Amino acid sequence: MMVSKHLSACTTVLVGKKASIDGSTMIARNDDTFLPLTPQRFYVEPANDHQTGEWASNQNGFKAPLPEQAYRYSLTPNVEVDKEGVYAESGFNEKNVAMSATESVYGNERALAFDPLVKDGLAEDSLQSMVLPYIDSARDGVQYLGKLIKQYGSPEGNGVLFSDNNEVWYMEIVTGHHWVAQRIPDDAYAIAANQVAIQQVKFDDPDNFMYSDGIQEFVEKYHLNTDKQGFNFRHIFGTDNEKDRHYNTPRVWFGQKYLNPEIEQSPTSSNLPFICHTDHKISVEDVEYILSSHYNETPYDPFSKGHEDTKTLFRPISMNRTQNSHVLQIRNDLKNNSNAIMWLCFGVPAFSPYVPFFANATDTDDTYANTPVHFDDVSAYWMYRKLSMLVESHYSEFIQDDVDFLTDMKEQLRRHVQSAIDESQALKGEELTSYLTEQNHEVVKMMRIATEHFNHQLIEKGLTLSKLTFNMDKNL
Secondary structure, eight states: OOOOOOOOOEEEEEEEETTTTTSOOOEEEEEEEEEEEEEOOOOEEESSOOOOOOEEEETTEEEEEOOEEEEEEEEBBBBBHHHHHOOOOOOBOOOOOOOEEEOOOOOHHHHHTOOOOTTTTHHHHHHHHHHGGGGGSSHHHHHHHHHHHHHHSSSOEEEEEEEEEOOOOEEOSSSSSSSEEOOOOOOEEEEESOOOOOOHHHOTTTEEEEEEEEEHHHHHHHTTOOSSSSBBHHHHSSSHHHHIIIIHHHHHHHHHHOOOOOOOOOOTTTTTOOOEESSSOOOHHHHHHTTOOOOOTSTTOTTSOHHHHHHHOOOOOOOEEEEEEEEEEOSSSSSSSEEEEEEEOOSOTTEEEEEEEESSSSSHHOOOOOOOOOOOSSSSSHHHHHHHHHHTHHHHHHHHHHHHHHHHHHHHHHHHHHHHHHHHHTTTTHHHHHHHHHHHHHHHHHHHHHHHHHEEEHHHHHHOOOSSOOOOOOTT
């Protein structure tokens, strides 16, 4: 039976703890869709130690019993759940395990012929909700999800990100039941963009690789290995076509170019490495820059003054249909439970700020938790969408103002985070959770005042840019 492939387009960045500037692990992703307006919420689901019933997807009919116990976790789902499905997408659970799902990836016809996708299997709309509330570590997340895929199958190709304070894992599910997960080395980073990314798999290295039962035998039985030596997961299960070279690989190229400018590579190369190393210590701001980029300072930037064909040759990372962008950071320089932070952007990342939220919190501000389907003047989602539209509508006139605004906000937000951490070091348990929850509300208030003021400035400036004008004699 023909299975409809999930259509999505995201970009992923993963950073090991020794590759970051402050010992943090980081997993990050642009959650993209095919429509510019798919309103999102951000809220906290409380812990539940007496769950009953089953999870049922209204998208593909997937059903599974719910475990009795579930951890508290944060999520960024669709507003129109009845129409669009849940798609919880990104968050932390109360054990400070981070998860982001999914990066859509695509298996090739050779592999799918013998392990086809499962129409009513575990899909992206259900995946985060079926895993994050029940795992105790990043490694546990891979194992837990692997068991679900073995039992229920997958209706689509998905790349799934997991992290805790020690490890970062990237798991690629490419056929109905087969997958591989690789631990990102502590001193490395990785970037993925809608194409199978994992390369050589080491089956004798369980510390750094996990994989589906029987995957080696499956590949051998159906003669799927196109290489004379090794087990290159990308070559065996992935695609390598014209669409990849214009839609996917250029995004990986730009991220690697930013972090390793000394390395010359082609944006259409099929051999860009998955695991990368750089002497540059990677910060949250670096990851945000990559996710908010559009081939900046290259001929491929759609906002550049270059040739139209070149400007539209490659699909940029940041787009108007990025429905949320996030950096899930877990710091290792802190002694108490204030070390997990979600940096969340609900606007177009190229023009909007990433707002930090401590994971150890029991709720979110109403302006994030309650988003209407249509534009309003209250919710955070629509406020940042308005900012994005205003800047892009007069890009050449507004972009420097926007850069200055975002730079100023980064400074203030870093200061806010550090001040809250300093103040919280003597707190524990419920007192700490309550304080961090309060700080999350405070940062929302601060950002609302600043962003609304900036939006008003842009509107006033925009009113002077009308083409319905004419130079007049001042005496008339």
